[in-house]
Amino acid sequence: xxxxxxxxxxxxxxxxxxxxxxxxxxxxxxxxxxxxxxxxxxxxxxxxxxxxxxxxxxxxxxxx
Ligand code: SF4
Numbered sequence: 001x002x003x004x005x006x007x008x009x010x011x012x013x014x015x016x017x018x019x020x021x022x023x024x025x026x027x028x029x030x031x032x033x034x035x036x037x038x039x040x041x042x043x044x045x046x047x048x049x050x051x052x053x054x055x056x057x058x059x060x061x062x063x064x
Pocket of ligand 1 (some may be wrong): 016
């Protein structure tokens with residue numbers, strides 16, 4: 001089964017980069033912080049390369 005990505009809301013600075021790169025996976029929650037609403041919206045490699053790695057505060061993690 002594919003892994004699920006998770007945004008730590010305490011660390012997210014709401015820069016929007018992950019949402020811009022992968023809008024089918026990430027969106028802004030009502031809190032104003034990013035959330036992963038659909039881990040199946042992109043491959044694990046794309047989530048890693050286009051959201052996790054470039055996130056300026058490295059707050060997107062895999063949930064086991
Ligand atoms: S890239 Fe990181 S800091 Fe920016 S909105 Fe996404 S989770 Fe938050």
